[in-house]
Amino acid sequence: MNQVTVAISEETFRRLFATIRDHFHESTSGHSGGAFSFSWNIGVRLQNGSIDLQPDDSVRLSELDVVYDPLTLELGIDIPELCIGGFCIIPSPWGCILRAPKICIFSDNPDIRLALNLSGLLRSELSGAFSIKTRYRIDPSRTAGMTDLDAEDAGVPNKWRFHLDPIWLDIDLIDIPDTVGAILDAAINNAVDNLLFWLPGWARDLVKAILGSIVDLIRAILDIGDDIDEWLSNLLGVSIGLFDFVSTIVADYFANRYPVFEFEDPFPILGYEGIKIPVKIPVRNVSVTVNDAEMILDSDIGD
Amino acid sequence: MKAHINVYALNNTNIDSASLRVLGSLAHPLTDPGEYVADVVQGEINVGTFRLKVDPDCTSMQADVDLSKYDTKPKVLPPSVERRYSVAPKGYLLLFVSEGKGGFHVILNEIAAGKSAREKVARRYDTRSLEPGDVFIAQLLRPGIYEMTNSLGKAKGRISIPYPKPLAKPLFQKEPEKISLRDDKFSPDHVELENLQAAVFMNGMDHAAIQVALQEADYGKEKVKPEGTAFRWMNPSGKPAK
Numbered sequence: 001m002n003q004v005t006v007a008i009s010e011e012t013f014r015r016l017f018a019t020i021r022d023h024f025h026e027s028t029s030g031h032s033g034g035a036f037s038f039s040w041n042i043g044v045r046l047q048n049g050s051i052d053l054q055p056d057d058s059v060r061l062s063e064l065d066v067v068y069d070p071l072t073l074e075l076g077i078d079i080p081e082l083c084i085g086g087f088c089i090i091p092s093p094w095g096c097i098l099r100a101p102k103i104c105i106f107s108d109n110p111d112i113r114l115a116l117n118l119s120g121l122l123r124s125e126l127s128g129a130f131s132i133k134t135r136y137r138i139d140p141s142r143t144a145g146m147t148d149l150d151a152e153d154a155g156v157p158n159k160w161r162f163h164l165d166p167i168w169l170d171i172d173l174i175d176i177p178d179t180v181g182a183i184l185d186a187a188i189n190n191a192v193d194n195l196l197f198w199l200p201g202w203a204r205d206l207v208k209a210i211l212g213s214i215v216d217l218i219r220a221i222l223d224i225g226d227d228i229d230e231w232l233s234n235l236l237g238v239s240i241g242l243f244d245f246v247s248t249i250v251a252d253y254f255a256n257r258y259p260v261f262e263f264e265d266p267f268p269i270l271g272y273e274g275i276k277i278p279v280k281i282p283v284r285n286v287s288v289t290v291n292d293a294e295m296i297l298d299s300d301i302g303d
Numbered sequence: 304m305k306a307h308i309n310v311y312a313l314n315n316t317n318i319d320s321a322s323l324r325v326l327g328s329l330a331h332p333l334t335d336p337g338e339y340v341a342d343v344v345q346g347e348i349n350v351g352t353f354r355l356k357v358d359p360d361c362t363s364m365q366a367d368v369d370l371s372k373y374d375t376k377p378k379v380l381p382p383s384v385e386r387r388y389s390v391a392p393k394g395y396l397l398l399f400v401s402e403g404k405g406g407f408h409v410i411l412n413e414i415a416a417g418k419s420a421r422e423k424v425a426r427r428y429d430t431r432s433l434e435p436g437d438v439f440i441a442q443l444l445r446p447g448i449y450e451m452t453n454s455l456g457k458a459k460g461r462i463s464i465p466y467p468k469p470l471a472k473p474l475f476q477k478e479p480e481k482i483s484l485r486d487d488k489f490s491p492d493h494v495e496l497e498n499l500q501a502a503v504f505m506n507g508m509d510h511a512a513i514q515v516a517l518q519e520a521d522y523g524k525e526k527v528k529p530e531g532t533a534f535r536w537m538n539p540s541g542k543p544a545k
Contacts, residue, residue: 084442084499085440087476087478087479087501089438089440089503090438097364097365097394097395098330098364098365098395098397098438099365100328100442100479100501100503101328101367101397101399101440103312103325103326103401103442104309105309105313106307106308106309107307196308199308199313202446202466202467202520202522202523203313203444203445205468205469205523206444206467206498208467209467209469209498210499211473211474
């Protein structure tokens with residue numbers, strides 16, 4: 001049996017990787033409760049990243065940008081009941097004899113919803129190491145009675161596929177620009193204005209004065225503290241599980257869904273020429289090795 | 304959004320002891336033990352009654368009666384059961400309106416102990432005419448200048464409320480400003496309150512009705528208009544425009 005060796009240079013490999021990287025687009029949405037309710041709708045794309053073939057038969061991926069677009073969050077918050085009065089009018093050494101009634105301006109824990117649109121603003125960085133996994137794929141649409149020629153004519157030929165199979169993946173914390181804090185504050189003010197929009201200006205200003213800094217109040221309700229980066233990372237990473245989602249979906253995408261390279265079996269040498277049928281050579285026992293310069297495919301050809 | 308905002312509190316700019324609404328509360332001292340039945344009147348309509356017992360065995364120094372429970376607004380059902388309250392001697396009956404359009408006055412009738420409400424002995428008190436020792440609490444929200452008057456006398460005075468400013472911390476409700484009404488004079492008769500600070504009127508007159516009504520609203524920055532003339536058209540001929 002004859003053998004064939006095909007080498008794919010590192011540069012070509014990078015181009016092949018770029019093609020499947022640019023086709024990646026996944027999304028996740030959901031909602032959750034707790035101290036405050038929230039829902040999310042997040043799309044994930046991949047950009048940049050560098051590929052290096054390694055001498056140990058692996059492929060190293062570094063600085064792959066994970067772009068979240070769209071990234072919309074909606075947070076539901078209860079503003080606490082807001083009452084005035086209740087002060088002592090006639091005190092005594094034994095306690096208050098007469099106390100003013102409490103009159104509530106807000107009651108029933110009014111809800112506000114904060115809509116945060118952070119599309120395209122946040123980035124994660126993903127790095128990893130992959131081995132090349134060889135798979136032989138028989139198209140599920142191919143029926144049992146089809147010859148190889150029938151399968152080619154029907155567009156369902158068998159294929160050898162080469163996937164990037166993750167050995168490990170690291171996803172770095174999100175790069176959060178300073179503008180996110182301003183976006184959150186603007187969303188809070190908009191939400192409160194929407195809640196009170198029908199009130200005259202003085203009443204809105206009075207309610208805001210009673211609440212104090214509404215931004216500080218809601219930040220406290222959301223338990224943001226001084227560090228919005230940490231809060232947002234925690235919300236996305238822990239509460240929503242975004243990093244798990246990204247790691248899993250990226251690993252599955254490369255390992256199972258889109259090969260970095262593929263070819264038909266039997267491999268077409270000559271196509272239809274007049275009444276002559278195509279010439280195709282069976283490819284068997286395909287193996288892959290990687291060194292720091294190229295990816296090498298070895299195979300037997302012919303029956 | 305499911306906010307319940309007390310619009311009556313935000314809209315009320317006329318606070319009157321003779322017609323109790325949200326932001327106006329009245330405390331009446333009750334010195335001697337006894338039993339009373341109170342008629343609650345909204346406008347001209349008697350909307351309900353409650354019973355009040357001034358009981359030496361009671362430890363509470365005030366009986367809080369929220370008159371909004373008697374509101375004739377359709378969604379609020381009239382009370383089917385006569386409410387009962389008790390208070391210690393030398394305590395207070397506190398009448399207030401937590402929400403709704405209000406406009407209440409209350410007539411307190413003494414009844415014989417153990418007798419039914421129909422067996423009224425004597426009319427003891429009508430909130431439309433304050434008595435010595437009564438305390439009227441006005442919680443003013445709308446910024447502006449208010450006039451305080453004794454509707455049953457001649458006393459007058461002014462109260463001002465500033466336009467609220469945005470603050471880093473929640474607005475603190477200061478201790479109320481106490482204003483006495485004696486010899487048909489308010490003392491002090493000019494009061495500058497802070498936002499949320501209440502005015503507490505201590506009545507020393509035999510007959511009085513305290514009204515605090517907005518005279519001039521403060522619109523804050525909305526009121527500010529640019530000074531001077533921003534642009535003046537000049538007649539190109541140099542002649543004065545007719």
